Amino acid sequence: MRSIWKGSISFGLVSIPIQLYGATQNHSVSFHQVHTAHDCGGRIRYRKVCEIEEVEVPPEEIGKGFKAADGTTVLLTDEDFASLPLPTARTIEILSFLPLEEIDPIQLDRAYYMSAETAAAAKPYVLLREALQRSGKAAVAKFALRGRESLGLLRALEDTLVLHSMLWPDEVRSSSGLAPSGDVSVRDAELDLAETLMNSLGDLDWDDLHDEYREAVEELVEAKQEGREPAEAPAEPRGGKVIDLMAALESSVAAAREARGDGGTGGEQEATEAATVHHLTREDAEDADDAEQATEERPARKSTARKKVAAKKAPARKAAGKSPDKASGTSSGTAREKKAAGRKTTAAKKGTAAEKRTAKKTAAKKTASRKRAS
Numbered sequence: 405m406r407s408i409w410k411g412s413i414s415f416g417l418v419s420i421p422i423q424l425y426g427a428t429q430n431h432s433v434s435f436h437q438v439h440t441a442h443d444c445g446g447r448i449r450y451r452k453v454c455e456i457e458e459v460e461v462p463p464e465e466i467g468k469g470f471k472a473a474d475g476t477t478v479l480l481t482d483e484d485f486a487s488l489p490l491p492t493a494r495t496i497e498i499l500s501f502l503p504l505e506e507i508d509p510i511q512l513d514r515a516y517y518m519s520a521e522t523a524a525a526a527k528p529y530v531l532l533r534e535a536l537q538r539s540g541k542a543a544v545a546k547f548a549l550r551g552r553e554s555l556g557l558l559r560a561l562e563d564t565l566v567l568h569s570m571l572w573p574d575e576v577r578s579s580s581g582l583a584p585s586g587d588v589s590v591r592d593a594e595l596d597l598a599e600t601l602m603n604s605l606g607d608l609d610w611d612d613l614h615d616e617y618r619e620a621v622e623e624l625v626e627a628k629q630e631g632r633e634p635a636e637a638p639a640e641p642r643g644g645k646v647i648d649l650m651a652a653l654e655s656s657v658a659a660a661r662e663a664r665g666d667g668g669t670g671g672e673q674e675a676t677e678a679a680t681v682h683h684l685t686r687e688d689a690e691d692a693d694d695a696e697q698a699t700e701e702r703p704a705r706k707s708t709a710r711k712k713v714a715a716k717k718a719p720a721r722k723a724a725g726k727s728p729d730k731a732s733g734t735s736s737g738t739a740r741e742k743k744a745a746g747r748k749t750t751a752a753k754k755g756t757a758a759e760k761r762t763a764k765k766t767a768a769k770k771t772a773s774r775k776r777a778s
Contacts, residue, residue, distance in 0.1 A: 409549055410521065411494040413532070413558070420528045421521040422496075424549075427566065428515055433621050485551070496547040496556060496567065504542045507557060511570045518558075518565040529565065536560040544570075597653040604660035 409424035437448035451460050469477040486493075520529040536542065536559060543558040547567075555570035627634040 405517075408516075411496060411547070413496045413498065413518075413545075415498055415528070415532055418528050418532075420532065421525045422518045422529070422565075423521050424516045424518060424567065426514075427517045431615060431618065433618050490548055490553065493548050496545045496558070498543045498545045498558065500544050501536075501539070501541045502544065503540060504559060507542065507544075508576075510576055511555075511573075512557065513554075513569040513571060516567045516569070518567055533560045533563070533565055536565075594649060594653065597650065597657065601653055601657045601660060604657050604664065606660075606664050 405425045407423040407425055411422065411424075413420040413422055438444075439446040439448060452466065453459065454461050468480045470480055471477050518529075520526045545556040545558055545567075546553060547556050548554070549569070555572060557568040557570055559566055559568070624634045
């Protein structure tokens with residue numbers, strides 16, 4: 405990498421000579437403008453022309469001019485910029501240290517790696533890096549780069565110091581008036597399912613991220629060079645208006661789990677079971693508010709209808725159940741009485757026969773004893 409800036413970090417009375425290197429690079433697809441008429445294909449170029457002399461001007465004859473309040477243009481040279489009484493012209497001046505989470509990411513702009521310019525700068529470089537890592541803080545600084553002074557966020561990234569250029573507070577627009585207006589309520593079941601969806605997406609594999617648009621353009625160019633048809637674009641999904649947020653969340657959770665290849669954790673399943681989904685049609689409601697009202701009223705209507713049906717069926721069941729019970733009870737009672745009477749009669753008969761046998765045996769014994777006596 406080639407250094408884009410040289411200077412020093414001002415850390416109290418400590419000065420650390422450093423060099424800046426671009427930490428990022430742009431891989432976006434770029435195109436040339438060409439002449440399409442008559443299959444010419446010639447490049448369309450923008451030339452810098454003086455509007456007074458109407459001649460093309462070479463780069464060495466182009467300077468910087470500032471339009472003053474009275475409308476006149478003041479020419480500024482490189483010597484003028486070099487003589488500016490700007491302490492941050494070659495110095496990154498640290499203003500304060502604060503926790504990294506207190507910095508709003510919306511202010512962050514470009515990123516630069518910082519390296520120690522000399523061997524003597526290695527120790528203070530490492531000292532500042534270790535102090536930032538140990539404290540968990542970042543440094544807010546001011547520096548001048550490419551013709552303007554900027555705020556900077558200096559932090560430690562592994563074994564390197566990184567400088568992020570930042571926007572000034574007055575360069576960040578207000579978000580006032582952009583949030584949804586009116587009273588929008590979110591139910592606990594919807595929050596539970598939204599959290600389940602967040603957990604279902606799984607971990608992010610940074611190495612698997614790539615620019616699909618760039619790959620598609622490269623494949624298109626290659627197909628045209630080879631004279632073949634490019635791959636067809638996938639059909640865009642067409643769906644109706646989603647008026648049931650819960651149904652959309654549930655479908656998203658199911659799709660995420662299917663893509664991940666598992667059924668989700670126990671906590672996710674409990675959250676899904678706790679969230680009741682009511683599928684609505686366009687005829688049920690015209691917007692989300694009507695859909696929610698219909699969702700809340702529908703179970704009550706079903707419950708009322710079920711109670712009415714049950715009330716109608718109950719008397720019929722009772723009326724139908726009385727006569728069989730009575731009839732069965734009467735017939736079964738009569739049978740039991742007959743059986744009991746039959747048992748008593750049999751027992752009485754058995755008792756009478758036994759008595760007769762006993763009496764005959766007694767009489768026979770008496771007769772035999774009389775005969776022996778005579």
